[in-house]
Amino acid sequence: MKGSWRDLLRRWAPYALTPLIILVALPAIGAGPWLTLTVAGLTMGIMLFLVASGLTLIFGLMDVLNFAHAAFVTVGAYVTVTVLRPLVGWTTQTSLMLNLLALLVALIAAAVASGALGFVFERLIIRQVYGAPLRQILITIGALTVIEQLVIVIWGPEALVLPKPASLRGSVFIGSSPIETYRLAALAVGLAVALAMHLFLRRTRLGLVVRAGVENREMVQALGYHIRRVFIGVFMAGTALAGMGGMMWGQYQETVNSQIGDSMTILVFIILIIGGLGSVGGCFIGAILVGLTTNYVGFLAPKLALGSNILLMAAILLWQPRGLFPMAEH
């Protein structure tokens, strides 16, 4: 009996971590701010998930850790600014429908632009370094620098403002806790994208091929699938997701500068390490954990906020050296 209890505990402990943190935070913070912070944390987590999931899929399938992933976040955010500028008539009106339509257009534009850049990037940069981890790190770091500088060449070195649409400013009150409207919208959009991704990976044939490729690339190839084409598709999808994350993050912050991607890189890496490299489910839980921790600690001990995620990562690594949901092959 004792052994099976231990097994059960080991299997479910990674899942129980997030609810546990939420519950522990409740008495520590007090019910009013707790609700606000939890929603804020979930929103931040879901935005981070969009960025991190692309990276973890690319890593799982192709064994490529793209250090330039942040560049696609930046590109997504800047494309949003460009797209929303002519749509200013839609965003300044208080009509929720027009506002959401404008954001949808921006989201699609950011995804398309980042995905297209991802296609070129895979062709020019990644293709040469499959199977050479050292050169992968170096070349993608170099490419990150180049793309960031090109962004400055195109959009200028100054930070650009990106005001939220009229009807998504301000807060709604649940009980006595204020919750920013934009956060609720972002949470909904993020969950929709995550759900779409889940359905794609679990319910479609192509999703099956991708999952199988993560498990065993050679076998998928031997069964007659053109793995290179799957690579390109997944790479474009991953970078498009990063672009979406950049769009939502930039819109949330209301300013966009060339460092917007860099500011996320470290959080995204922490998420990947926490969740287990290559695991999409682990990535989701990791992202939510990081989002919640940042907000809770930011409230309780503002000085620790920036470092809290790194401490969280260290704690989890000491407990599970390969992350919460390690993949078999990696």
Add this chain to the structure above:
Amino acid sequence: MTLAQQGDRRPVRWLSWFVSDDPPGRIPLNIFMLAILLVLAFAPFLFPGTKALGVSARICIFVILVASYDLMLGYTGIVSFAHTMFFGIGAYGVAIMLAKGWVGWGAVVLGATAGAAVAAVIAALIGMLSLRLRAIFFSMITLAIASFAQIVAEQWRNLTGGEDGLTFSVPAILRPSFHLFAKPVLGITVNGPVITYYIAFAVALILFLIMLRVVNSPLGLVLRAIRENEFRVEAMGYQVVAYRTLVCVLSAVMAALAGALMALVLRYNGPDVTLSFSLMIDILLMVVIGGMGSLYGAVIGSIVVVLAEYYLQNVLASISAAIVGMPVMSALFHPDRWLLWLGIIFVLIVTFLPQGIFGRLRSRR
């Protein structure tokens, strides 16, 4: 035929011992590297002026920093992003000692030693905890830890001065007002900064030769074997983790000493100068452009990139002045975009010249 094999030409053999029987390459290349050494040795007299002196000192310091990074990247095949953290620890060691009001050589030595010791302990901890995992994990973890160090430096105001950093006085001999000789020597006043330069130069040379000795020792051979085939080395009975941790510690100590020199030269230290991620990018640029896996490459890389940092802006300014009318082109050649061009060169070198400039020169037949 290497220098060592050329019979009993005494001075050559002595020189060869000096560089651990690992000379740069054939005769022209040896002469070229020797010329670089001589130029650096007489830099204050060859290139007078405060800016030129600063550039030369920066080159000397970066040679240590980059060569010690190459111990990990080029010789052992580990990618760390925490190298600037160790550099910063050394710099803060000296800066804190001097800024707390104790101005003297004791403070400098104690600060540098304490910095190196702290760096060694942290490197050993990181190494033991994360070098067991895949290389990619180590890179990501060091990236996170380095940013944590930057946060600590920015937040711990009492100790580090926060984002403003620390400005401090160096020992009297190193101040600009100190003159070693009453009259100028060869037209140059030998003042504090010149003496500081020579300290940096001498320490850089000694540390470089020590590292050269290390990579040509049996230890260096094991490190290269780990880079080539980790499993085989493990199977032969070597503790791969222990060797990797050892090289991390060694490299961290070297970086901390380089940081201590940096603090002496600048008479200032802050998070942007010694801890920023852009500095880490600079180090990577230098290692890759110079050539991974040969310490001499660090010399070439440091010189190329430091000169580019200081002078590429001037070149770009003159280009952009010439094409002032064209909208996109003038943005591409804006003096502030020097990092763009360096980045492009970096990607091209990784793609087409993976052995770097020095590697290419050395392997020429």
